[in-house]
Amino acid sequence: MDIAQLIADFGFPVVMVIGLGYFVYFVWQTITNTIDPAVQEMKNTIIRLTDQLRLLDQDMIRLQQKVNTVLQLKEQEVLDDDKKEKRTTKQNRNKS
16 A cells, blocks of 8 residues: 555545654654663663772772871871980980
8 A cells, every 4th residue: 555545545644643653653663672671771871880980089098097097196296306316316415
């Protein structure tokens, strides 16, 4: 059957409604079978990446705390060494 014959038998609006109905069915099937599974997979990937990012953030916080502690200890050590040096210098002056 030819499209021109269908239009002559049923009219242009009826043939176009049927054509649009098929188009909607085709788009619905494409979305359901192709796009939805891909979107679900992307959601799962995003969730995994977000979890990894949180873990990395926690690791960075822990590492920063450790670095701060080491810097404080080093600073305290330098201050203690300076105090000891001043004491020895002062004691040496007093002995002379």
